[in-house]
Amino acid sequence: MDWQALRLSVELALLTALFLIPLGIFITYWLQHQSRLVNQSFQVLFTLPLVLPPTVLGYYLLVGLGRGSWLGNYFYQLTHISLVFSFTGIWLASLLFNIPFAWLPILRAFESIPQDLKDASKTCGLSTWQTLLKIELPLAWKGILTGLIMTFTHTLGEFGVVLMVGGNIPNETRTISIAIYDQMQTLQMDQAGAMALMLLLVSFLTILLTQFFLHRPNHIQRQVT
Amino acid sequence: MLKAVLRSQDPVFLDMSFECQRGELLALVGPSGSGKTSALRSLAGLMSLQDGLIQVGSQVWFDATHQVSLPAAQRSVGMVFQNYALFPHLNTYENIFLALAKHQSPELVESLMRDMGLLDLQRRFPHELSGGQRQRVALARAFARNPNLLLLDEAFSAVDHPTRKILYEELIKLRQRIDIPIVMVTHDLKEARLLCDRMCILDHGKTLQQASPPHIFSSPRNARVAELVGLTDIYSGTFFKSDSTSSDAYKAHLQWGQGVNSMKLQIEDKGRLPDNTEVKWVISGEFVELSRDDHGRTNCIGAKVVQIMQLGDISSITFSLDLPFPEMMHLELSTRMVKDFQLLKNDHLFVGLDPAGIHIMPVYSDPSIKMIQKLKREKKIQIGAILLAAGQGSRLGSIPKSLMKIDGKTLLNRHLEAISRFVTTPVVIVTGYYEQQIRASIHVPNVHLVTNSDPARGQSSSVRVGLESLYQQTKDLDVVIMVLGDQPYIDESDLRQLIEQFKVMPSGDFLLPMVNGQRGNPVLMSGKALQEIIDQGNQMTVRGFMDLHPHRVTQWVSSNHHFTFDIDSVEDMMDFQSKTGMHIELPY
Numbered sequence: 001m002d003w004q005a006l007r008l009s010v011e012l013a014l015l016t017a018l019f020l021i022p023l024g025i026f027i028t029y030w031l032q033h034q035s036r037l038v039n040q041s042f043q044v045l046f047t048l049p050l051v052l053p054p055t056v057l058g059y060y061l062l063v064g065l066g067r068g069s070w071l072g073n074y075f076y077q078l079t080h081i082s083l084v085f086s087f088t089g090i091w092l093a094s095l096l097f098n099i100p101f102a103w104l105p106i107l108r109a110f111e112s113i114p115q116d117l118k119d120a121s122k123t124c125g126l127s128t129w130q131t132l133l134k135i136e137l138p139l140a141w142k143g144i145l146t147g148l149i150m151t152f153t154h155t156l157g158e159f160g161v162v163l164m165v166g167g168n169i170p171n172e173t174r175t176i177s178i179a180i181y182d183q184m185q186t187l188q189m190d191q192a193g194a195m196a197l198m199l200l201l202v203s204f205l206t207i208l209l210t211q212f213f214l215h216r217p218n219h220i221q222r223q224v225t
Numbered sequence: 226m227l228k229a230v231l232r233s234q235d236p237v238f239l240d241m242s243f244e245c246q247r248g249e250l251l252a253l254v255g256p257s258g259s260g261k262t263s264a265l266r267s268l269a270g271l272m273s274l275q276d277g278l279i280q281v282g283s284q285v286w287f288d289a290t291h292q293v294s295l296p297a298a299q300r301s302v303g304m305v306f307q308n309y310a311l312f313p314h315l316n317t318y319e320n321i322f323l324a325l326a327k328h329q330s331p332e333l334v335e336s337l338m339r340d341m342g343l344l345d346l347q348r349r350f351p352h353e354l355s356g357g358q359r360q361r362v363a364l365a366r367a368f369a370r371n372p373n374l375l376l377l378d379e380a381f382s383a384v385d386h387p388t389r390k391i392l393y394e395e396l397i398k399l400r401q402r403i404d405i406p407i408v409m410v411t412h413d414l415k416e417a418r419l420l421c422d423r424m425c426i427l428d429h430g431k432t433l434q435q436a437s438p439p440h441i442f443s444s445p446r447n448a449r450v451a452e453l454v455g456l457t458d459i460y461s462g463t464f465f466k467s468d469s470t471s472s473d474a475y476k477a478h479l480q481w482g483q484g485v486n487s488m489k490l491q492i493e494d495k496g497r498l499p500d501n502t503e504v505k506w507v508i509s510g511e512f513v514e515l516s517r518d519d520h521g522r523t524n525c526i527g528a529k530v531v532q533i534m535q536l537g538d539i540s541s542i543t544f545s546l547d548l549p550f551p552e553m554m555h556l557e558l559s560t561r562m563v564k565d566f567q568l569l570k571n572d573h574l575f576v577g578l579d580p581a582g583i584h585i586m587p588v589y590s591d592p593s594i595k596m597i598q599k600l601k602r603e604k605k606i607q608i609g610a611i612l613l614a615a616g617q618g619s620r621l622g623s624i625p626k627s628l629m630k631i632d633g634k635t636l637l638n639r640h641l642e643a644i645s646r647f648v649t650t651p652v653v654i655v656t657g658y659y660e661q662q663i664r665a666s667i668h669v670p671n672v673h674l675v676t677n678s679d680p681a682r683g684q685s686s687s688v689r690v691g692l693e694s695l696y697q698q699t700k701d702l703d704v705v706i707m708v709l710g711d712q713p714y715i716d717e718s719d720l721r722q723l724i725e726q727f728k729v730m731p732s733g734d735f736l737l738p739m740v741n742g743q744r745g746n747p748v749l750m751s752g753k754a755l756q757e758i759i760d761q762g763n764q765m766t767v768r769g770f771m772d773l774h775p776h777r778v779t780q781w782v783s784s785n786h787h788f789t790f791d792i793d794s795v796e797d798m799m800d801f802q803s804k805t806g807m808h809i810e811l812p813y
Contacts, residue, residue, distance in 0.1 A: 114310070116306045116307070116308065116310040117310055117312060119266070119269070119271045119297075119304075119306070119310065120304070120306055120310035120311075120312070120366075121312075122269075122270070122271060122296075122297035122298050123269050123271070123297055123298075123300075123302055123303070123304040123367075123376075124323055124324035124366065124369075124370070125298045125299075125324060125326060125370055126298060126323070127298055134323065135312060138314045139312075139313070139314060
């Protein structure tokens with residue numbers, strides 16, 4: 001059992017999810033106030049990772065973030081951290097790759113808030129910011145939670161992009177799914193099996209927990225005053 | 226006080242203005258799509274306007290000319306939404322608390338809850354409250370900001386009937402304590418009538434009428450308003466001013482129905498409509514008097530009870546009226562009164578229509594079209610006429626049909642009297658077989674007699690003779706009316722209708738009345754067509770010319786059977802006598 005790889009995977013998944021949720025809310029909110037054209041163009045752009053093969057995204061990230069690139073070089077000069085074959089690199093890749101998993105559930109949740117509640121909030125004297133904090137976020141919490149869990153579990157099992165951008169460096173970019181692949185290559189089936197079971201269990205438990213929270217009755221929703 | 230002028234093209238068309246005083250409740254009423262909810266939303270600042278002004282007291286919330294537009298949160302407005310719009314994640318207390326302004330004390334929430342009877346429910350969430358309770362929370366929330374304007378958007382439509390009654394009472398009580406303008410949107414007329422001080426009737430984004438409910442229900446401004454406020458008995462008629470010499474106490478009358486088949490009603494002339502205007506009219510129930518006998522009162526009509534429907538305290542009675550045309554009237558009476566009056570189905574009684582209560586309205590149409598038509602109608606034109614009295618009624622024993630007497634007066638003189646109201650040149654009478662008799666019987670001045678030397682050639686030859694004579698008299702006529710001498714119903718009002726149609730018809734040189742797909746008479750012809758027919762020599766007939774130039778003939782589809790009825794046989798005579806109750810006396 002490669003505990004290091006599991007820890008790295010969980011760290012990556014948590015960091016990705018926690019960073020993407022506020023970003024998802026921001027994107028949703030920002031898009032609501034854009035013109036139809038801008039809105040639809042960005043919707044397409046943000047949904048793209050859902051259908052793109054991980055290798056394609058991985059390829060572009062390698063080219064765009066490598067030390068040979070302007071961005072990769074600049075970032076290295078600034079921080080002495082490489083954007084490829086590093087934890088930062090696979091985290092950035094995970095962020096881009098998981099945008100639709102975090103953002104789409106949030107978007108749907110915001111869209112399902114009835115217009116008259118938003119109107120009522122305005123006639124109650126609440127500013128746009130107050131409406132977001134006191135009305136929309138509490139009402140959209142299920143979507144936010146769903147986005148969080150989806151991003152977490154998806155990152156946990158991510159393989160293609162991580163391998164393309166990060167390779168297989170122990171304690172740096174070797175996540176649990178890469179470790180499983182590695183053990184399989186060297187025919188250590190028991191090791192691979194144990195880790196696969198572990199990943200299965202973690203994913204199963206996470207989704208179970210989500211279901212439990214999502215289906216709690218309405219009246220004990222988090223209260224905001 | 227609220228002053229609102231709302232104009233918008235997109236996303237909804239609005240072009241309305243209304244006012245609401247402090248402490249007054251104004252109801253915006255209209256069908257769906259009339260813009261009533263959009264009006265309310267734009268008052269609250271939830272919808273943007275392209276033009277207009279919204280002023281509450283001394284505060285200007287929106288002013289297009291000075292580019293002022295306060296956001297919703299800064300307008301001091303309390304709004305109650307159709308489906309409450311309570312925040313589902315907040316309890317009663319929190320829902321009300323949320324609306325407090327920064328400087329307001331939380332104690333206000335307590336006092337509002339006490340006033341609304343919500344203290345016991347303060348920890349409950351919206352889904353744990355009944356419809357009525359939710360509504361009270363919504364009202365309390367609307368008052369939390371001490372608003373300067375209260376808006377109610379279909380606020381009572383989502384609750385059951387008993388709860389609604391309680392809420393009405395609460396609103397009435399509440400109004401005694403608050404002194405701000407209240408604007409309510411509703412599609413429920415009864416609700417509006419019960420609660421509001423004034424109603425504003427909206428249709429297609431426009432204000433049609435703004436007045437107190439009793440005034441709107443008894444005096445709707447036009448037929449569309451009457452229809453929108455649910456008046457079922459909207460009748461058609463023609464408004465006539467009485468002659469200045471007339472002894473009519475009411476100075477005007479209303480012709481209900483068409484021509485001979487009509488009923489003359491005395492009405493008051495409020496001086497708003499020109500003479501001879503096509504109108505719709507209504508009468509409010511309180512101006513209808515029921516009696517068992519006719520005491521020779523004004524506007525008294527026999528009526529038969531065809532239906533009595535008891536709806537609790539109120540009974541709805543349907544009468545069939547004794548008129549030459551089928552017409553119904555509906556009245557709502559107290560069930561008690563129906564019993565006292567011993568009113569039963571099939572009873573015959575009399576309804577008296579108080580002239581003071583008869584409200585006439587011009588027929589509603591697009592204002593621009595209305596104006597153009599008015600200009601066309603008011604245009605003075607030169608009118609000439611020929612009256613065809615050459616033929617003989619072979620099936621009635623070869624008699625001059627125009628000399629038959631209806632209630633003692635010849636048809637010829639009846640026609641001449643009607644025609645001479647309009648013509649600007651002497652009426653040309655075309656005679657044939659009975660020239661002497663006809664000449665002797667004429668009592669109307671200013672006529673010109675010509676004779677068709679060979680009437681056996683048919684009607685078209687007589688028309689030709691008449692037209693040539695008319696053309697010799699004057700060459701600048703705008704229109705020529707060709708009246709057949711055997712159409713007993715044709716009277717002044719029919720001719721007036723035809724002339725009016727001729728004036729407003731968009732194109733063409735002939736106006737041909739069509740009734741049930743049948744060509745009617747009289748036909749009207751332009752002066753230009755007259756000249757062309759004369760110029761084309763004496764073989765050209767009017768009928769032939771019309772067949773050659775069908776695109777110049779405008780057919781006017783009418784339901785007025787006067788245009789197609791003529792007396793050709795004994796059956797026609799009997800039919801006319803039985804329908805009108807008039808007596809026909811044949812010459813000789």
